[in-house]
Amino acid sequence: MTSADLIPAPRRTAPGDGLHELGDTTTIAAGAGTEGVTRWLRSTVGAATGLALRDADTGLELRDGDTRIELRVDPELGQELGPEAYRMTVDRRAVRIEGGSAAGVFWGAQTFRQLLGPDAFRRAPLEPGRKWTVPTGTVEDAPRFPWRGLMLDVSRHFMPKDGVLRYLDLLAAHKLNVFHFHLTDDQGWRVEIKRHPRLTEQGAWRARTKFGHRASPLWDDRPHGGFYTQDDIREIVAYAAERHIRVVPEIDVPGHSQAAIAAYPELGNTHVVDTASLTVWDNWGVTPNVLAPTDHTLRFYEGVFEELLGLFPADVSPFIHIGGDECPKDQWKQSPAAQARIAELGLKDEDELQSWFIRHFDTWLTERGRRLIGWDEILEGGLAPGAAVSSWRGYQGGITAARAGHDVVMCPEQQVYLDHRQAPGDDEPMPIGYVRTLEDVYRFEPVPPQLTEAEARHVLGTQANVWTEVMESQDRVDYQVFPRLAALAEVAWSALPAPAERDYADFRRRMTAHYARLDALGVSYRPPTGPLPWQQRPGVLGRPIEGAPPNV
Numbered sequence: 001m002t003s004a005d006l007i008p009a010p011r012r013t014a015p016g017d018g019l020h021e022l023g024d025t026t027t028i029a030a031g032a033g034t035e036g037v038t039r040w041l042r043s044t045v046g047a048a049t050g051l052a053l054r055d056a057d058t059g060l061e062l063r064d065g066d067t068r069i070e071l072r073v074d075p076e077l078g079q080e081l082g083p084e085a086y087r088m089t090v091d092r093r094a095v096r097i098e099g100g101s102a103a104g105v106f107w108g109a110q111t112f113r114q115l116l117g118p119d120a121f122r123r124a125p126l127e128p129g130r131k132w133t134v135p136t137g138t139v140e141d142a143p144r145f146p147w148r149g150l151m152l153d154v155s156r157h158f159m160p161k162d163g164v165l166r167y168l169d170l171l172a173a174h175k176l177n178v179f180h181f182h183l184t185d186d187q188g189w190r191v192e193i194k195r196h197p198r199l200t201e202q203g204a205w206r207a208r209t210k211f212g213h214r215a216s217p218l219w220d221d222r223p224h225g226g227f228y229t230q231d232d233i234r235e236i237v238a239y240a241a242e243r244h245i246r247v248v249p250e251i252d253v254p255g256h257s258q259a260a261i262a263a264y265p266e267l268g269n270t271h272v273v274d275t276a277s278l279t280v281w282d283n284w285g286v287t288p289n290v291l292a293p294t295d296h297t298l299r300f301y302e303g304v305f306e307e308l309l310g311l312f313p314a315d316v317s318p319f320i321h322i323g324g325d326e327c328p329k330d331q332w333k334q335s336p337a338a339q340a341r342i343a344e345l346g347l348k349d350e351d352e353l354q355s356w357f358i359r360h361f362d363t364w365l366t367e368r369g370r371r372l373i374g375w376d377e378i379l380e381g382g383l384a385p386g387a388a389v390s391s392w393r394g395y396q397g398g399i400t401a402a403r404a405g406h407d408v409v410m411c412p413e414q415q416v417y418l419d420h421r422q423a424p425g426d427d428e429p430m431p432i433g434y435v436r437t438l439e440d441v442y443r444f445e446p447v448p449p450q451l452t453e454a455e456a457r458h459v460l461g462t463q464a465n466v467w468t469e470v471m472e473s474q475d476r477v478d479y480q481v482f483p484r485l486a487a488l489a490e491v492a493w494s495a496l497p498a499p500a501e502r503d504y505a506d507f508r509r510r511m512t513a514h515y516a517r518l519d520a521l522g523v524s525y526r527p528p529t530g531p532l533p534w535q536q537r538p539g540v541l542g543r544p545i546e547g548a549p550p551n552v
Contacts, residue, residue, distance in 0.1 A: 002135050005513040006114055008175055008490035016136025020090050022049065022067060022116075023131075027056035031072035033102045036242050037109050038071065045113055049132050050125035067093060069112075071105050074098040084177070084244075085142035088112060090134055100142075103244040107175050111139055118516035121173070145446070147409055147461030148492035149178030149248075150485065152477075155185035155259070156284070157209075157468040158226035159477070165239050166474075170521065172243040174489035179240055180248045180321065180390075180463060183228075186258035186281040186289075190227045191249070191311075195303050196264065200227040203263035206280040212430050212470060214284040216541035220472070225280075233311045241316045248373065249312050251304060252323030254291040254357050261289055267297050269331040269338065284469045286326045293332065293341050293357055302364060309368060319388065320365055324358050325375035355381030362387050373409070376401070392417075392465065394552035395448045402451055402458040409460050410446040414549030416464045416488060418480050419471070421544060422526055429479065429537035430470035434549040438528075442487040442507055443499040464488045470542065475524040479535055482525035486514055 003013040030038040046053045056068050077085055078100025085100040086108030095112060099105030113120050115134040150171055152159070159167075164181075171179060183190045189203035205225035211218040228236070240247050259280045261268040268275035269292045281287055291297050305320065312320075329350035332338035342353050355378070362372040362384035373388040376397025383389075388407040391398030398408040413420070413433070420433030446462040464485055471477045487507070496502050511528075518525050526535070 003115065003137065003139055005510050006111060006139075007486050007507075007510050007514045008493035009496075009507075009510070010111065010139050010141035011495060012138075012140045014138040016090065016138075018092055018136045019133040020067060020092055020095060020136055021131060021133050022051060024051065026051055026053060026067045026069065028053050029056035029068055029070045031070075033073045034071035034099075034105050036102060037097075037105045040106065040242065041069070041109055045109075045116065045120055047124060048120045048122045049116070049130075050128055051132070068095070070094055070096045071109075072096070072098045073102060073105060074100065078104065081140075081142040084146070086111070086140075088139045090136045090138070092136065095134065103177070104142075106172075106244050107141070107143075108139075110173060110175055111141070113173075114517070118513070118520045121517045121520035143175065143493045144495055145459075145461030145492050147178050147463065148176045148489065149180055149409070149461070149463030150176060150481070151180035151182055151250075151411070151463055151465040153182040153185070153466060153468045154190050155182060155188045155468075157472055158188060158190060158204075158224070159468075159474065160226065161228060161232045161236065163474050164228075164236055168236070168240050168243055168245055170485075170523070171245055173517070173521070174486060175493050176485075176489055177244060178246050178248060178461075178463060180250065180465075181236075182250045182252075182321075184251050184259065185256045186287050187284075188225055188227075188280060189259045189263065191233060191251075191308070192227060192229050193304050193307050194230070195307065196300065198263040199260060199304075201263070203259040203280060206282045208282050209472075210283050210469075211472070212537075212540040213432065213543040215543070218540060219282075230307075230311055237312055237316050246319075247312060247317050248319045248321050249308055249317060250321035250323055251301070251308065252325075253301060253361070254293065254297075254354060255286070255325065255327030256323055257291050258287050258289045261291070264300070267291055267300060269335045271336055272331045272334045286328060288328045288330050290327050290331060291357075292335065293338050293353055298360060301361070305361070305364065309370065314369055317370075319371050319373045321390070322358065322361055322372055322374050322378075324354070324378040325392070327354055327377065329354075349381075351381040353381075354378075355383070358387070359384045388460070390463075394550070396552055398459065399448055399450055402455045405458065407458050407460050410462045411465050412552075413465070414552070415444045416441060416462065417467070418464050418484055419467045419469070421542070422480075422484065423530065424544075425530075426538075427531050427536055428542075429476070429531060429535060430540050431542035431544040432470060433543070434545050434547075436484070436549075438484055438487055438508075438511075439504050441484045442491065442504055443502055444488070444491055445499050446491065462488070462492050470540075475535075478524035479526050479531070482518060482523050483511060483515070483528075486511065 083101040086104040089096045097108035189199045204227040209220045265275035332350045389401040421428045421431040
C-alpha cells in the first residue's frame, strides 16, 4: 500500500525509497495531548497487528532493530496549515506524526492505518507473526472544510447504540468530523428525556411500519422502535469526542413532531384535531400534525433542550439542530390559538409564526452558549442573526443564507442524499429519487460559483444525509451509504479541481484498495458491478425520479 492509494487524497506526498517495518519492539512516544490517539492506535492497529505498541522510554536511544511511532502536537503546523493539519514522516527507524492539534495527529494516524494495508482494519491478526510495513516518505495534509459530515436518521428506523458507535468509527476512517444525529421525527422519538418520560415510553414505538415507499401496499406488522438512554447518549458523545467528531443532535420542531404529540397530546393543535387519538406515525411523508405555538409547548421543549445540553457538552456539540423543515401550516390556519398568537405578536402570516418559533429557541440556545442550526426552511419569515442553515432543498437556500451573512452547510438533496438510488434499473433495492452514482457524488461541489469570496467563507462545509424510510437494517444503511461516502469524504477534505476536471479514473483506481478496507470493516457496500442477490428487494415499491436532478 502506498500514498497513491489513500482516500481522501492528501495535499502533498514525497515517497521515500524503502520500508519501515513494525515489530514486537515497536513503541509509541506520545507527546502531550496525544494520549487519546495512542489509545486509539492500540485498540485498532494494535488489535489488528497483534503488536503491543508499548510506551517508549524517550530517554533512551533506539537500539538496532527497534522502531518507534512518535506523536506530537505542533502549534506552528496548526498556524501554517490549520488545526486539523498533519505531517507524517516515515524513515526506517520511526514514524513521526505531527498535527496542528490532537485532531490533526488523529487524522495522521488514520493515514498511517491505511498505509499498513486493508488487514489493519480487522479486529484481530490474520497471521500471527506477520511482518507489517509502511513505505518511507512524507505526507503533508489538511482539510479543505472544517465541517465534513454525515446525517443519520434513526427515527424512521432505529439503529441500536452499537451500530451508531460503528458508524462513528466509519466516519473517523474517512476523516469525517461531524455526526448529525437525527433523533426525533413523526415515526419515533429516540432520546430519553427524564422530565417527559412518555416521549420514550410511548413516542419511541410504533405499531407497524410501511415496507417500501408510502405508495407500497406492503406492511411490516411487527412493532418497531427503540431509544437511547441518557447513559447511551453520554457514551456515544464520549466515543465521538475521542475520535475528534462533533455531534449535532437534532430535535425536529415545529413539524415532524407527531411522535411527541402522540405521547403528549396537549402539544398539538387540540382545537383543530383530536390529538389524543394520534399515534406514532407508521407511514412516510409529511404529516399535517404539528406543534401548537403555545407557551406550554415552548416550556415543554425548553425542558427537552435543557436535558439535551447536559448530554451533549458544548465542546463536542456547539451546534444544536432544531429541524424547522416541512411544517404544514394548515392546522395553524384553522387554530384559534395560533391565530391569536399571530395577532398578539403582530405577525403577517403563519410563515412568520414559524420564524417566531425558531427565533425563540435561537435566543434560548444563544443565551446558553450554543448555536442554532436548521434546515433551509428556517429562512422563511426571517432568520435570527446567529443561526446557521443546512441547505437541503438545493443550493439556493445556502446562497441566500450566505449572502445574508449566515453560515451554511451544503447538503442539497439532488446531490448528496444517499437514500437516493445509485444506478438505474430494477435491481436497485426500493429505488428512491434521482440516480446519484459514485461519480456524481465525486463531482459534487459544495461552494456555488454565484458566491463571492467573502460569501463563500460562510460555507462551513458539507455533509451527506441518510433518511432511513426504506432502510430497515444496518446492511441496508451500509448499502446506501457506501461507497458514496468515500467520495463525499474526498470532496470535503481534499483540494480538488473544478468538478469537470476531477480525476475520477484515479479515484476509481484508489477505490479498489478502499473496497478491501471496507471488506475488512464488514461494510455491506454496493459493489461496483451492482447489488448482490441478497441486497435486492424485488417487488418492493420505491419512488424513482427519472432524468438528471435540477441544479437549484
